[in-house]
Amino acid sequence: MIERTTGDTRAPIEDDRCASPPTRRVVDIVALLASAPEPLPVATIADRLDIARATATAVLAELDSAGWVVRVPRRGYRIGSAMAGLADPSLPPGVGDILAALAAETGCGATLSRISPDWLTVLEVRHGPDRVVPGIPVGHRIPLQFPAGAGVMPWRSASEQNAWLRTAPGADRHIAGALLSLVRDRGVALFRPRADDTGMVDLLADLLTAAGTELLQSNLRTRALRQLFALTSRPFTKAELDSDATLPLSYLAAPVFDGSGTAAYEVQLGPLRAATTTSERDAYIRATRAAAEAITAAARPRG
Known part of the structure; x- marks a missing residue:
């Protein structure tokens, strides 16, 4: 003034x-x-x-x-x-540095989200050098409905798991239960575009990246994010993960355990690639799990 x-x-x-x-x-x-x-x-x-x-x-x-x-x-x-x-006191120091190292290693955007019974809320974001995480600002949240939160759900209570499984649409219910076992065994959830949607995923991601989500009207940003999530949220099956085929890869999510041992957070990595080899997927898995384990270690009480 x-x-x-x-x-x-x-x-x-x-x-x-x-x-x-x-x-x-x-x-x-x-x-x-x-x-x-x-x-x-x-x-x-x-x-x-x-x-x-x-x-x-x-x-x-x-x-x-x-x-x-x-x-x-x-x-x-x-x-x-x-x-x-947004200023969760339970988050350990150094989370931003761990996510930044993950983004630098993989070339992909990385986030840390809190998984509450009702919502997935983004707490930290680090953009990758190759492509920013399109449309995922700090504070962004989505309802906790299948498959969101799959990276932590195998370690949550039976009542939470059942409530989450009930949100799966009819076409996905046959894979929802198997997904819990798969994520527990692998320590990470992987998602791919739904059939024939790879081209649309690339287009939406490129448009969001070029425009910058801060420049989009709120309602348009929300609609674009919902559409992008819908197109990229088909969980991998065990057969796909075990195959040698070249496959599209949208996102990965690995659990982070807080000081009480609760799977409270997810580290998420967003390659958004139309084609990945087995070795490339394995490298993304190792990097995502390592970042989640580093944050978990930082969250442990100091003796």
């Missing part, structure tokens, strides 16, 4: 050199809700921050979709659980 003098009245005006006003509004709304003892209506938020109600509504809708705020019917908005997770 700078001030302009008009007679005896000093009126604040916006300085074009200041930081982005839209970004400032997001920060102010989050800070206000974080300090509020109870949910606040849109009208109250707008009045306290001296912004238009339409602006407050638009910002809150975006924050709600990310889980940073939660709408309480007839009461307003409060801070969301995903917001606290």
Whole structure:
């Protein structure tokens, strides 16, 4: 802000050199809700921050979709659980460095996500030199439905496993149970595009990378991410993993265990390659598991 003098009245005006006003509004709304003892209506938020109600509504809708705020019917908005997770105190130091080393070794984007009973939430992202992880910002979350979370599900409780298996669509139910055993045996989940979708996967990934997800409208980004996930989320079968065939490879996910021994997080690697050899897939598996094991080791209590 700078001030302009008009007679005896000093009126604040916006300085074009200041930081982005839209970004400032997001920060102010989050800070206000974080300090509020109870949910606040849109009208109250707008009045306290001296912004238009339409602006407050638009910002809150975006924050709600990310889980940073939660709408309480007839009461307003409060801070969301995903917001606290962005600075999860249980995460060990050095996570970013481990993911950066994984991305540098493989040339692929790498992420760390927390797996809660209902959501997969991205906590850390490191882009690879060859292709950024398209559309996966910190704080992004998706419902925990098959096959999301497959990297940790074999080590979760029977009730969580059963609830997760029930989310599998009919066409995938015959492989859902087998996937749990396969991931437990291999220590990693691998996914590939669904049949004949490889070309569309490459197109979507390249478009998201070229445009930069920060530049896309929120609704378009969400639609593109959902479509990309749907196209790339067919789990590998044991026969495919044991074969010598050249196969497409979308993502890998390996479990990370917290200090209490719970499989609470996933390391995810995104090659998004239309063709990989057995040796290339094995190299991705080794690198992903090694990163997950390094984070697990860092999470262990120090004696």
